[in-house]
Amino acid sequence: MSHNIDWEDLFGSDDEDEAVEQDENTKQIITFDAIPGLKLIKQALSHQEQMSLTHALIDRNYFTGNANQAMLFGELPNFIKWIEPWIVENYPDLFGQDILNRQPLFDQAILNMYKKGEGITSHVDLLRFEDGILIISLMSSCIMTMRPARKDATSYHAENTDDNNKYDILLCPGDVLALSQEARYDWEHGIPSQLVDEMDGQKIERGTRISVTLRRLKHGEEIQSTTATTSKRSVHDAQADS
Template sequence: MYEELPDEELFGPGDFSDSGELEVDNIMNEAESHENDAQLTPDPLISSNSEPQKTVFPSIPGLFLYKNLLTQEQQNKLVDAIINEGYFERPESNQAMCFGTLPPFIMRVVDIIENIPSIFPDEIKHRKPLFDQSIINVYKPGDGINSHVDLDRFEDGIVIISLLSACAMKFIPAYLINKELGYSDTSTATNPNEVIPVILRPGDVLAMSGPARYDWAHGIEATKIDIIGDERIVRKVRVSITLRKMKEIQVLNQCADN
């Protein structure tokens, strides 16, 4: 099911900065530039006996970054499928939501994620379904999203898939910005003012659970260039897919409303 909702229905009020207009041609042009550099490789699922290389963040338990988890061919297929669905044909559209049984092109990625042995604790990893809600966002250069903790209507265990362009996502202790929303006031950060940047590149998959999901807020600065250490990232059009699972009571309420 596809649904467009106001931004405040997704993360809380005022999260997106400078959403602006976007034409689907921009996505297609960006995808074509990546496809020209693609190396055609098989599209296997990850073996359940293997653990892809991951980056851990000692200050943020439960935050794992799987670099280049998706091959270039897999990324191209995802972008092609998003374009073919027509989510962003209207210039003003920059976000699409799916509930329940997710589209086949997203389920292909879910299959990959389910086969990563330690991406989530067992109680999350073995739930059925692993995800039943997705958000597809398109970011123009300069777009950002304010720091936030995903709403409590969603269960623990969230994944972000990054496509087309790199950017820096910043994590800060959640209580600094949204203590009034009822999330934990206790951060696992040793420094309460700590800011941890995470560079997301095309094909990367970021997983959040436990403290990473509840005690830390994440956001993307509204800028066209990210400076992280000695690295300078010039943003292009970026697509992200966020995967979550709604709490059972939310599913029941939604069915009743329908």
């Protein structure tokens, strides 16, 4: 399947990005008082980093045919592996030291491509994964909704429909979102299926979006290095993530 992508339309030109890249290592970490452990870095990845990562995902044919998801287990490929030292060096407050000091920081990745308007069911990650989840958003913006998880929920597919205590997080291309502590265990996260998001009175039309989610399996859950692709995005069947 051929992907005809206008890279300059997605990422802008190199000239436009020069001023931004000068401050790429000084981005502030945004925290959320109501959700301990939820941290957001706006435009954490530079223009070049976004484009290189997106190129790598497309060029390796993870999303050919009907496939919209790939899962990587074990030692991660170099085009993803660089993210670990980058986080430790530039954002030492993103996770607790118990997470940052583990080796490797991540050994499992989920790569998702969302067509315009697609989303993912609200869920809590399986307990087979350790604390500390990193989500990288590429190509298009979307709203991620956080809701308190049902205390009696025992499956990956939690789906709390209560909107009285929800928080919408706008994820833009290049943004990095970290979930640990309460944000990882006590809150669901999901993306509503809709063509247009609204944030602070502003309407934001969605396009094709790619996400890279990094996690680490708990001891005893090790899986031999492997890659799997699927056309499913059911949190029950494919363990999909944002």
